Structure formats: C-alpha cells, structure tokens
Amino acid sequence: xxxxxxxxxxxxxxxxxxxxxxxxxxxxxxxxxxxxxxxxxxxxxxxxxxxxxxxxxxxxxxxxxxxxxxxxxxxxxxxxxxxxxxxxxxxxxxxxxxxxxxxxxxxxxxxxxxxxxxxxxxxxxxxxxxxxxxxxxxxxxxxxxxxxxxxxxxxxxxxxxxxxxxxxxxxxxxxxxxxxxxxxxxxxxxxxxxxxxxxxxxxxxxxxxxxxxxxxxxxxxxxxxxxxxxxxxxxxxxxxxxxxxxxxxxxxxxxxxxxxxxxxxxxxxxxxxxxxxxxxxxxxxxxxxxxxxxxxxxxxxxxxxxxxxxxxxxxxxxxxxxxxxxxxxxxxxxxxxxxxxxxxxxxxxxxxxxxxxxxxxxxxxxxxxxxxxxxxxxxxxxxxxxxxxxxxxxxxxxxxxxxxxxxxxxxxxxxxxxxxxxxxxxxxxxxxxxxxxxxxxxxxxxxxxxxxxxxxxxxxxxxxxxxxxxxxxxxxxxxxxxxxxxxxxxxxxxxxxxxxxxxxxxxxxxxxxxxxxxxxxxxxxxxxxxxxxxxxxxxxxxxxxxxxxxxxxxxxxxxxxxxxxxxxxxxxxxxxxxxxxxxxxxxxxxxxxxxxxxx
Ligand code: C2E
Ligand code: CA
Ligand code: CA
Numbered sequence: 001x002x003x004x005x006x007x008x009x010x011x012x013x014x015x016x017x018x019x020x021x022x023x024x025x026x027x028x029x030x031x032x033x034x035x036x037x038x039x040x041x042x043x044x045x046x047x048x049x050x051x052x053x054x055x056x057x058x059x060x061x062x063x064x065x066x067x068x069x070x071x072x073x074x075x076x077x078x079x080x081x082x083x084x085x086x087x088x089x090x091x092x093x094x095x096x097x098x099x100x101x102x103x104x105x106x107x108x109x110x111x112x113x114x115x116x117x118x119x120x121x122x123x124x125x126x127x128x129x130x131x132x133x134x135x136x137x138x139x140x141x142x143x144x145x146x147x148x149x150x151x152x153x154x155x156x157x158x159x160x161x162x163x164x165x166x167x168x169x170x171x172x173x174x175x176x177x178x179x180x181x182x183x184x185x186x187x188x189x190x191x192x193x194x195x196x197x198x199x200x201x202x203x204x205x206x207x208x209x210x211x212x213x214x215x216x217x218x219x220x221x222x223x224x225x226x227x228x229x230x231x232x233x234x235x236x237x238x239x240x241x242x243x244x245x246x247x248x249x250x251x252x253x254x255x256x257x258x259x260x261x262x263x264x265x266x267x268x269x270x271x272x273x274x275x276x277x278x279x280x281x282x283x284x285x286x287x288x289x290x291x292x293x294x295x296x297x298x299x300x301x302x303x304x305x306x307x308x309x310x311x312x313x314x315x316x317x318x319x320x321x322x323x324x325x326x327x328x329x330x331x332x333x334x335x336x337x338x339x340x341x342x343x344x345x346x347x348x349x350x351x352x353x354x355x356x357x358x359x360x361x362x363x364x365x366x367x368x369x370x371x372x373x374x375x376x377x378x379x380x381x382x383x384x385x386x387x388x389x390x391x392x393x394x395x396x397x398x399x400x401x402x403x404x405x406x407x408x409x410x411x412x413x414x415x416x417x418x419x420x421x422x423x424x425x426x427x428x429x430x431x432x433x434x435x436x437x438x439x440x441x442x443x444x445x446x447x448x449x450x451x452x453x454x455x456x457x458x459x460x461x462x463x464x465x466x467x468x469x470x471x472x473x474x475x476x477x478x479x480x481x482x483x484x485x486x487x488x489x490x491x492x493x494x495x496x497x498x499x500x501x502x503x504x505x506x507x508x509x510x511x512x513x514x515x516x517x518x519x520x521x522x523x524x525x526x527x528x529x530x531x532x533x534x535x536x537x538x539x540x541x542x543x544x545x546x547x548x549x550x551x552x553x554x555x556x557x558x559x560x561x562x563x564x565x566x567x568x569x570x571x572x573x574x575x576x577x578x579x580x581x582x583x584x585x586x587x588x589x590x591x592x593x594x595x596x597x598x599x
Contacts, residue, residue, distance in 0.1 A: 040119075040137035044073045046093050046130060048086055060119075060139050062112035076109040078116075092133060096125035101138060109137065118144045157231040159209055160216035168230035168238055172290045175228075175240055179283055187250035189239040190297035191257065191278040194309040195426055196235035197387065199272060202428030207267055215276075218260040223253070238297070247282060247314065254278050254312040262310050273460075275310030277301055286315045299323040305385045329382045332368050337391055342366050344399050345565035346416070348574065349536055349558045352550050357575055359415030359449065361558060362400045363565040364392075384421055393424040397437050403568055404443040412572060417449035417479060422456040426463060431470035438474070445475035451502065453481045461492060472497035479536070484524055494531060501528050503554070505539020512544055518552075525552045 034041055040057030044050055050068045058065055061076065068075070073089070074082035101122040108116040122136040155167035163171070175186050193215065200208035212235065219229055219237060228240040239257070244250055258278060264271040279301025281293045296315040302323060304313035313319075336342050346360035364380070367373050383389040400418045407414050424430060438445050450471055457464045457480065468478050479500035480493075484507050503524055510517045521537075528535045537549045540559030549557060563574055 037136075040135075040139075042073070042135040042137055044089070044133045044135065046132075048072050048074065048089050050075075051129070051132060057137060060111075060117060060137060061109065067112075078110060089133070092123075092125075093131055096131070096133070097123075098125070099123040101136070117141055157233075160213055160231050162216055162220075162237075163228065163230045165230065165232045168228060168232070168240070169290060171228045171230075171240060172293070175242055176283060176288070176290060179242075180288075184242075185244045185285065186283050187241040187244045187247075187253075188281045188283065188293045188297045189241065189250065189254060189257070189278055190232075190281075190294070190301045191237050191239070191261075191276045192301055192305070193235040193261070193274055193276045194305070195274045195423070197390070198423075198426045198428060199267075199274070203267060210267065211265055211272070214265060215261060218263075219257060222256045222260045227253075238294075244282070247280075250280050250282065251312070251314075254280055258310055258312060277305040277309065278312035279304055279315065280312060281315045296320070299327075302326070302385055306381065326382050326385070329371075329374070329379055330386045330388060332371065333366065333379055333383060333388060333392070336366055336368065337388070337395060341368060342392075342395065342399075343567065344396065344403065345567055346403075346571050347558055347565035348563055348571075348578075349417070349556050350562050350578075351556050352546070352554055355578075357414070357578065358556055359417060360571065361417040361451070361565070362396065362403075362419070364396055364419075365565075380421070384423060387423070389421045389423050390427065393421055394433065394437075397434060398440075401437040401441045401443040401448065404447045405441040406568075407571075408444060408447060410572075412575075413444070413447060414571070415447050415449055415477070417451050419451045419481065420456070422453075422459055425452055425456055425467055426460065428463075428467075430467050431474065434471065434476065435474055446477070449477040449479055449500070451479045451481040454483055457496060458492070465495060468497050483528075484520070498533060500534040500536055502536045502538050502558075505559070508537050508539045508545060508549070508559075509541075511548055512542075518548065521549070522552045525554055529553060 035055040037054055037056055040060045041052070041054040042050065042057050043052035050071055050073055053061075053063075053065050053068050057068075061068070063075075072082075072086075074085060077085050099122060101120050103122075107119050107121055109119050110116050118140050120138045120140050122138075124134040124136070126132050126134060155163060157164045172188070178184075179186055193211075196208070196211070199211055212231070215235075215237070216229075216231065219239070223229055223239065226242055228242075230238050232238055239253070241250055241253055258276060262273070262275045264273050266272075279297045279299065281287065281296035281300060283293060286296050287293045296319075299319050300313045300315040303319055304311040307313065343365045344362045345365050346362055348357045349359045349361065350356070351358050364376050365373070366376075366379055380389070383392050396418055400416050404414070404416050427433070434448070434450075437443075438448065450468075452464070452468070457468070471478060477500065478496070478498045479502055480496075480498050481502050482504040483501040484504050501524075503521060507517060507521050507524070511521060512518075525535050534555045535553070536556045536558060537545075537554045538558050540546050540549065540557040540561045542561060545559075546557055546561060562578070566574060
C-alpha cells in the first residue's frame with residue numbers, strides 16, 4: 001500500500017478510531033495485510049482525491065499507486081459521469097454511511113487501458129485526516145460472465161443460438177403491448193419441418209443437429225433485422241413479424257421462408273429434401289393474447305400439414321372448431337395406443353377363378369369409450385398430420401405379425417396385407433422394424449404383404465424403391481394400393497418390386513354405369529398383365545361387378561359381396577362357411593368350394 005503524503009500516518013490514525021486493528025502500533029503489519037487483501041482498497045479524502053491504494057487496486061485498475069495517489073477518484077469514471085460522482089461524494093461525506101458488498105448495482109470502473117471492469121464496492125468511512133472514505137473494490141467480471149452465460153442459456157437455444165421458447169414468449173408479450181399502443185398489426189408464424197424425424201432416425205442425431213443449424217441459418221437469412229426468430233424445441237421454429245400492414249406481407253415472408261427451407265440439404269454426400277409447414281396467426285385480427293395467438297398459429301400449421309408438404313396456412317375461425325376436433329382425436333388416439341381401443345379387422349381377398357381365399361387385408365378399427373367407433377378415414381389423416389401414424393403403423397405391423405403367426409400355428413397359413421402410410425415408407429429403418437416384428441412373433445415373411453398407395457410410392461421414388469427392395473429381400477410381398485388414382489409412369493412401375501396391384505374401389509363402383517369406366521378398368525388390367533402383375537379389384541359389392549371384372553381378367557377381388565372386414569376370431573368361420581357354400585359370384589368365378597391357401 002502506497003500513500004500520497006498522508007499515507008504513513010493513516011494506519012496509526014485509524015488505529016485510534018473504533019475499528020482499527022490492534023497491531024502494537026506497528027503500521028507495517030497493517031500495510032502488509034492490506035496489500036495481501038484480495039479486493040482493491042481505495043482511500044479517498046473529502047476533496048475526492050485518492051489517498052491510498054493497495055496492490056489489488058493497482059492490478060485491478062492497471063494504474064500504479066504513484067499514478068493514482070493525489071489524483072481525483074474520477075479517474076475511474078468515464079468523463080460524463082465525473083461531475084455527478086463528485087456531487088455524490090460530497091453528499092456521502094456530509095452523512096457517511098457503510099455499504100456492504102453486494103449492495104451496489106452495476107458499477108464499473110475504467111481501467112488505465114480504457115476498458116471497464118464490473119465491480120462491487122463496499123464503503124466505509126473514517127474520521128481520520130478530516131474524513132476519509134474507504135472503498136473495498138471487488139472485481140466481479142467472472143461473476144458477470146457467469147451470469148451472462150446463465151442468462152444466455154436460460155433465454156437461448158444452445159444448438160442454434162436462437163432465442164428459446166421462454167424468451168420468445170417475452171418478445172411476444174412485448175410486441176402485444178407495443179402494438180396495443182401503436183395500433184399496428186403483427187404476425188406470428190409457426191413452422192415445423194416435414195419428416196425431420198426420418199433424418200434423425202436415419203442419419204443419427206448429429207446429422208439432425210446439422211440440419212437444424214442449417215435451417216436456422218436459412219431462416220435468419222430470409223428475415224429482416226427486426227423480426228424475431230426462435231427455436232421452440234425439436235424441429236419447431238417460430239417467427240414474429242412486427243408492423244404488418246396487411247396479411248399479404250406475412251404471406252410473402254411465409255412463402256420466402258418455405259422457399260429457402262425447401263432447397264436440398266447436403267448430408268454425407270447425399271442430397272436431402274424436406275420442406276416445412278407453416279401456420280400464421282395475426283394480431284389483433286385473430287387474437288389479442290399470446291397464448292391464443294400461439295394456439296391459432298399451431299392450428300394453422302397443422303392445417304397446412306394436412307394440405308401436403310411445404311404449405312402455409314392462415315388461421316381461420318372455422319379452423320378452430322375443426323382443429324379442436326382433430327386435436328381431440330389425436331389425444332384420444334394416443335390414449336387408445338397406450339391403453340387399448342384399437343383392433344385389426346380382416347377382409348378376405350378371393351381368387352376369381354378358384355374361389356379360394358388367398359389372403360386378407362388388415363384394416364384398422366378404433367372404438368373410443370366416449371366418441372364411439374371412428375372410421376380410419378377420419379383418424380388416419382389426423383395421425384398422419386401429427387406424426388402419430390408412425391407409432392400407430394408400428395402397432396398395426398406388430399399386431400398383424402402376431403396374427404399371422406397365430407393363424408399359421410393353428411394350421412391356417414393366411415397371407416395378411418397391411419396398409420402402410422407414406423410417412424412409414426420414409427422411415428429409413430422400416431425394413432429392420434418389420435424384420436423384428438416378424439421374428440419376434442415367428443411369422444413367416446411370405447405371409448406378410450405390404451400395401452402402399454401409388455402416390456406414396458411416387459412421392460420419393462428412390463427412397464420407396466430402396467425400402468420396397470429391402471422388404472422384398474426379406475420375402476415380404478408388395479401390393480400397390482388404390483391403383484389408378486396416382487399417375488405412375490410405366491417405366492417407374494417396372495422398377496418397383498411389386499407383385500400385385502389393387503384397383504381402387506372408386507373405379508369399381510361405377511363399373512356398370514358407363515362404358516368409359518369399364519374401359520378404364522380393362523385398360524388397367526391389361527397394363528398390369530403386361531407387367532406380369534396380379535390384379536385385385538377392391539370394393540366389389542355386386543355379382544354383376546364381379547362378372548365383369550372376371551371377364552376383364554382380374555385375378556382376385558375384395559368387397560362386401562364376399563365379406564366386410566371382420567374381427568380375427570370370425571375369419572376361420574367365414575372361410576369354413578365359404579368352403580361349404582357356393583361362392584356368391586358370377587358363374588365364371590365359381591370353380592369349386594373356397595379353400596384357404598397361402599398364395
Ligand atoms: P383402403 O386401403 O383402400 O381399404 C379399403 C377400404 O375399403 C376399407 O375401408 C374397407 O372397409 C372398404 N371396403 C372394403 N370392401 C368394400 C366394399 O365392398 N364397398 C365399399 N364401399 N367399401 C369397401 P376402411 O376400413 O374404412 O379403411 C379406409 C382407409 O383407411 C383404407 O383404405 C386405408 O387407406 C386406411 N387404413 C385402414 N387401415 C389402415 C392401417 O392399418 N394403416 C394405414 N396406414 N391406413 C389404414
Ligand atoms: Ca389398402
Ligand atoms: Ca385401397
């Protein structure tokens with residue numbers, strides 16, 4: 001500790017005051033102690049001049065004691081604050097008080113090199129030398145750094161560095177308050193990547209993270225500086241567009257965001273394509289509070305997803321009602337998956353010529369304790385839009401494999417066809433998943449058939465081909481469902497390992513009404529035959545329809561004419577009855593009694 005003139009007397013002088021350490025009158029020990037102190041110690045006289053500093057104060061400020069002693073304490077302050085501080089100091093000397101550490105708020109001192117250090121300052125006072133202020137100055141840079149890091153972590157997403165859900169909530173509240181004052185509108189955009197789960201599952205989480213980083217980068221590049229962008233978690237992002245003059249402004253940005261997201265992603269030398277779905281809610285038109293705005297944007301996004309990939313949608317009031325229903329279906333379907341309520345029913349496929357039952361199609365049935373029976377046409381699209389279809393599809397596959405094994409074990413080897421949704425087909429581990437289900441239940445692979453629709457197989461032809469070839473290698477058969485509704489090219493169809501096509505019931509229904517429909521079905525059958533494919537007609541309800549289909553050369557049929565889909569326990573009885581009685585079909589189709597075979 002050095003002093004400017006007055007220094008050497010100070011320890012002795014202060015020792016006469018109330019708290020002076022007793023040291024047998026030896027000031028050097030006190031000086032040594034002060035220099036050993038980890039905090040800076042700074043003595044300032046009534047005039048605001050620095051009287052003494054210890055070693056810690058020297059290193060904290062970057063000044064030597066000689067440079068400091070005799071100078072105004074204002075040296076530690078930016079020039080703009082010096083006058084105010086001098087007045088503050090005068091006031092302090094008029095009524096000196098103590099201030100412990102931790103009571104000062106956001107204090108900084110300027111170092112010799114011009115940088116500033118955040119400090120905490122405890123103050124004491126002694127009457128020595130006509131009144132001297134004693135400041136204990138603690139460098140709290142480390143604490144502030146830690147605080148800043150903690151604040152960042154609490155308000156930002158660690159992967160992308162974007163603000164997180166909590167911080168976005170703050171921004172949203174702020175925007176609501178500002179817009180309420182200014183009367184301006186703003187838009188809330190919520191977006192979710194399509195099929196991101198497939199990337200995570202197929203390429204691993206590290207790759208998934210890379211994609212998310214790239215997504216964040218692309219989104220940022222397409223937004224203005226004043227827009228807020230946050231990652232809510234997973235593959236969900238949200239954007240706040242302040243000062244929207246009209247809905248089209250939000251629409252333009254939405255289209256731009258989807259455009260940048262839909263460009264291919266490079267991953268391990270592959271090009272990955274996936275889009276995003278985006279929902280928009282407007283303040284104040286749609287809602288005036290944060291929670292409702294978020295919910296509406298979510299509903300709009302959900303609606304966008306239903307319209308297919310890479311779409312955006314605005315919230316609209318009727319959406320609220322329809323969406324509430326769908327969210328309810330989603331919640332209850334999740335319950336059914338966890339606690340029961342789902343079942344597979346089986347509809348026979350009958351060989352037109354022999355009358356044999358070649359196989360059955362597994363159709364999902366759901367009975368909810370409150371909502372009653374819900375048809376798959378209502379809940380499958382909901383499950384597809386929410387991603388629940390993957391868990392649902394896995395349940396269906398597993399249940400079908402168990403049933404195959406049970407029937408085979410009971411001497412009734414029956415081929416079971418299972419419907420696969422587009423999202424399942426995009427799962428890169430689908431083949432392994434099916435292989436596991438088969439081996440878990442001991443079901444022969446050749447008794448399992450997978451039905452994919454033409455449009456599903458066309459959505460990502462390369463991926464579809466890979467998965468279907470993998471399934472074929474297992475011994476599983478593939479049928480192309482709803483044939484005629486998609487627009488497959490013949491060349492592409494030839495590349496798929498498909499053994500059967502199913503003519504959609506929409507073509508079978510009007511079969512007897514116009515010759516144009518009949519010609520179309522006939523053309524489909526001819527096409528299939530040239531490709532060496534087996535043809536199954538769906539939705540056959542009358543003997544006349546069957547007669548015509550038989551004439552056209554269809555191989556098998558499925559429909560209410562023979563049977564609706566029935567619970568598994570009824571299948572054996574149904575087949576026995578069919579065996580015992582003549583088949584309800586046109587003469588051409590009747591070739592002896594129906595028998596169960598495993599074609
Ligand atoms: P789909 O694959 O085309 O299934 C055939 C649908 O036609 C079934 O309706 C069946 O009950 C119905 N059907 C059968 N014969 C006749 C008939 O003679 N006349 C008429 N009018 N209809 C007949 P369902 O069970 O309501 O299923 C509807 C759709 O739901 C299915 O169409 C399929 O796309 C989907 N689905 C059903 N189960 C599953 C499943 O386990 N997974 C997936 N991903 N989708 C499923
Ligand atoms: Ca089907
Ligand atoms: Ca079908």
